[in-house]
Each structure stands twice: as structure tokens, then as C-alpha cells.
Amino acid sequence: MIKNLVIFILSAVLISSCSENKNQTPATALDAGREFIRASLDGDFKTAEKLLSTDPQNQQAFDSYKAYYQKWPKDRKEHFKKANYDIKNYLDVNDSTTIINYSNDYMNKPMDIKVIRENKEWKIDFKYTYSGNLPID
Numbered sequence: 678m679i680k681n682l683v684i685f686i687l688s689a690v691l692i693s694s695c696s697e698n699k700n701q702t703p704a705t706a707l708d709a710g711r712e713f714i715r716a717s718l719d720g721d722f723k724t725a726e727k728l729l730s731t732d733p734q735n736q737q738a739f740d741s742y743k744a745y746y747q748k749w750p751k752d753r754k755e756h757f758k759k760a761n762y763d764i765k766n767y768l769d770v771n772d773s774t775t776i777i778n779y780s781n782d783y784m785n786k787p788m789d790i791k792v793i794r795e796n797k798e799w800k801i802d803f804k805y806t807y808s809g810n811l812p813i814d
Contacts (some may be wrong), residue, residue: 702799703728706775706792707767709799713790714779718757720746730793730800738804756783776805 703709709728716724722743729735746754760783768776773794780787791805 704799706769706794706799707764707777709801710764710775710777710779710790710792713792713801714762714777714781718760718762718781720754720758722746725801728799728801730795730802732802732804735802735804738806742803757781759783 703712713725713728716722716728726739729739760781762779762781764777764779765787766776766778768778770776775792776789777792778787778789789806791802792799793802794800
């Protein structure tokens with residue numbers, strides 16, 4: 678009986694710690710970028726949207742991307758889910774802006790995302806992906 682109680686308590690602790698981690702915000706720009714890249718490749722827009730900057734233009738750009746993604750054939754979506762990504766370059770522009778250059782092994786096309794500090798949290802400036810308002814060398 679005590680053994681069953683210990684197993685139950687350990688299980689409850691593990692489950693609660695896993696769910697707590699899902700609700701935590703990324704601690705660094707790199708963590709936010711990684712989480713956003715993976716969620717985008719997986720088509721997990723709920724997770725990706727939690728990481729977006731609150732800028733209305735940002736949301737508009739992401740909504741356009743979601744609509745575009747929904748039109749993809751199923752096999753293309755599966756290739757993206759299975760894809761690994763590689764961060765090629767990481768540039769701290771200043772203490773509140775980071776540019777991450779990466780590619781995935783399905784498309785092999787270099788892409789940039791901009792991560793900004795907004796209200797003490799790291800968020801993705803998605804519109805940067807299309808506007809490229811900062812250079813990266």
C-alpha cells in the first residue's frame with residue numbers, strides 16, 4: 678500500500694512539473710527562437726502564437742502564414758514536422774533584440790527570425806521574417 682502511494686505521489690509530481698514547464702515563458706532569446714521554430718515546423722500554431730509579439734502587424738503576418746500553411750498538401754506538412762533545424766548564426770543586436778539565422782533539413786533555405794524583449798519576455802517579431810529590417814552578416 679505504501680509502495681502504491683509513493684508511486685502515485687511521484688507520478689503526480691512528474692505530471693504537474695511537466696505541465697508547469699509548458700506554461701513557462703522562454704528564459705532566453707535562443708530558447709524562444711528554438712521553441713518558435715519547432716512549433717512552426719510542427720504546425721503547432723497555438724504554441725507559436727504564444728511566442729509572438731503583440732504588435733498587430735506581427736499578428737497579421739502570422740495569420741497570413743497560417744492560411745498559407747493550411748493550403749499545403751498533407752505530405753509537405755509531414756516533411757516539415759519530421760524536419761530538423763540547424764541554427765547557423767545567432768546575433769545579439771542589443772540587450773533586447775536577437776536575430777537567429779537557421780535552416781531546416783527539408784527546405785535547406787536560410788531564414789531569419791527576430792526575437793525581441795517585450796514586457797520582460799522574449800517574443801518573436803514575425804513580420805521581420807518578411808521585412809528583414811535588420812541585416813545579419
